[in-house]
Amino acid sequence: MLPMQTVAVLYLDEEDRKFWSPSLDRIPELFSITVAGCLSLALDRVRRLRGSLGLLVISARLYPGKYPELARLLRELAPGLELLLISSEDSSPALGQLFADDIRHLAIDSRQGVPSRGCLPAVVSLLIEQRHWEIGSCLKPGTTVYSFQLRSSEDKEPLIAALEAVLTGDGEEIALLREKGALLADELLENALYNAPRGSRGDRLFQKGERRDLLPRERIVFSFGFDGETLALKLTDNWGSLAPDSVLEYLARNQEEDSVADGDGGRGLFIIWRFLDQFHVEVLPGQQTAVGGHLQLSSRLDPEAPRGFHIAEYKKEMAA
Amino acid sequence: MNSKASASASGAVTAHDYFLLEGTIDAHCDKLLKEIPSRVRHTQVYFDFSKAGRINSMGIALLLRCFKEIGSRAEIRLEGLSPMHNMLFKMTGVFLLAAPAQSPGREGGVR
Numbered sequence: 001m002l003p004m005q006t007v008a009v010l011y012l013d014e015e016d017r018k019f020w021s022p023s024l025d026r027i028p029e030l031f032s033i034t035v036a037g038c039l040s041l042a043l044d045r046v047r048r049l050r051g052s053l054g055l056l057v058i059s060a061r062l063y064p065g066k067y068p069e070l071a072r073l074l075r076e077l078a079p080g081l082e083l084l085l086i087s088s089e090d091s092s093p094a095l096g097q098l099f100a101d102d103i104r105h106l107a108i109d110s111r112q113g114v115p116s117r118g119c120l121p122a123v124v125s126l127l128i129e130q131r132h133w134e135i136g137s138c139l140k141p142g143t144t145v146y147s148f149q150l151r152s153s154e155d156k157e158p159l160i161a162a163l164e165a166v167l168t169g170d171g172e173e174i175a176l177l178r179e180k181g182a183l184l185a186d187e188l189l190e191n192a193l194y195n196a197p198r199g200s201r202g203d204r205l206f207q208k209g210e211r212r213d214l215l216p217r218e219r220i221v222f223s224f225g226f227d228g229e230t231l232a233l234k235l236t237d238n239w240g241s242l243a244p245d246s247v248l249e250y251l252a253r254n255q256e257e258d259s260v261a262d263g264d265g266g267r268g269l270f271i272i273w274r275f276l277d278q279f280h281v282e283v284l285p286g287q288q289t290a291v292g293g294h295l296q297l298s299s300r301l302d303p304e305a306p307r308g309f310h311i312a313e314y315k316k317e318m319a320a
Numbered sequence: 321m322n323s324k325a326s327a328s329a330s331g332a333v334t335a336h337d338y339f340l341l342e343g344t345i346d347a348h349c350d351k352l353l354k355e356i357p358s359r360v361r362h363t364q365v366y367f368d369f370s371k372a373g374r375i376n377s378m379g380i381a382l383l384l385r386c387f388k389e390i391g392s393r394a395e396i397r398l399e400g401l402s403p404m405h406n407m408l409f410k411m412t413g414v415f416l417l418a419a420p421a422q423s424p425g426r427e428g429g430v431r
Contacts, residue, residue, distance in 0.1 A: 179402075179404040183374055183376060183408075186376045187376055187377060190346075190376065190377070190378070208347040208378050209346070209347030209348050254412070268376070268377035270377075271380075303407045304407075304411060
């Protein structure tokens with residue numbers, strides 16, 4: 001068992017602290033630091049916590065807008081410290097800056113707040129305990145999780161149909177969730193079938209659209225669950241060929257409003273990210289990649305707004 | 321897919337090309353979408369998505385390539401878009417090359 005580690009949260013001011021306290025106050029060993037105009041004092045408090053600090057949460061009202069140097073200063077202060085940026089929907093940070101500062105964890109809260117904030121403690125505990133993301137972490141206890149191991153590209157459409165069959169019901173909301181779920185499944189499966197398999201020089205082994213059987217030792221597992229409110233999906237392959245640095249770069253590049261490149265350029269991952277409420281990528285280089293996340297039936301996040309992400313690289317094996 | 325000329329909403333006859341896209345738009349539409357630019361004859365082109373289903377990232381890439389090729393010589397209008405298509409096109413930059421048509425879906429396509 002890991003020793004208890006402190007989670008520190010850096011807020012801009014008291015108003016900022018009050019906004020986040022309903023969800024963050026439930027986290028044990030939480031240490032709140034309000035900058036309130038004096039960054040050096042706040043950094044000094046972080047410095048004093050260094051020995052026990054396992055995760056530093058930063059409000060997006062501080063960084064990158066108000067203090068663009070903050071991530072760099074914190075990394076100098078505590079090298080290797082995991083940083084999680086939390087943002088309300090109306091102050092979503094520019095991804096370019098996050099990419100430059102290697103911020104790999106972002107949680108976005110919708111304007112209306114409460115529903116999506118329910119997952120913030122789960123994201124924090126994931127990072128502090130260095131656990132892998134599990135599909136059931138944002139589903140109600142007892143929810144059935146369906147898992148399928150692929151044999152060929154011909155399994156794609158039946159699996160999408162199986163997902164759609166779980167999202168039963170009438171009405172615009174559930175119909176839209178069905179469409180989103182189908183597209184997410186499509187992108188996840190295409191990514192595992194055609195982007196993940198790489199040769200020794202990093203070249204793609206298969207072209208999109210071609211029929212292919214899985215290679216003898218290749219393993220692709222698609223899982224999903226729906227608890228009536230939240231849909232969670234996960235795709236695991238045993239290639240481990242997705243570079244975490246590339247993911248953030250893909251998201252940043254595709255988010256540029258004038259980007260209409262007709263190539264691939266990670267557009268599939270960008271679409272997955274934008275249709276989920278929280279996007280997870282976990283890579284064990286050369287061995288395993290897991291991509292997935294969750295979205296809510298009554299998601300209040302603006303479809304045009306950036307979403308949260310969790311992009312991690314691990315050294316030990318993940319569960320499929 | 322269909323191609324036709326029809327009357328505009330104002331009653332004045334406007335010659336244009338019309339393409340009806342059906343089903344899932346993905347890597348399997350490569351050949352079909354590559355052929356469309358060479359079939360465009362007029363300075364206005366309508367793409368009807370009312371029968372289109374899922375459009376994945378490969379489908380988006382193919383549509384962008386198709387629209388870029390047509391865009392230098394014709395104005396592109398999109399109609400029959402579902403809320404999902406709208407979301408997708410907005411976030412992937414499709415609307416920078418082709419604008420949604422103001423009028424409701426046209427009828428009487430010729431196969």
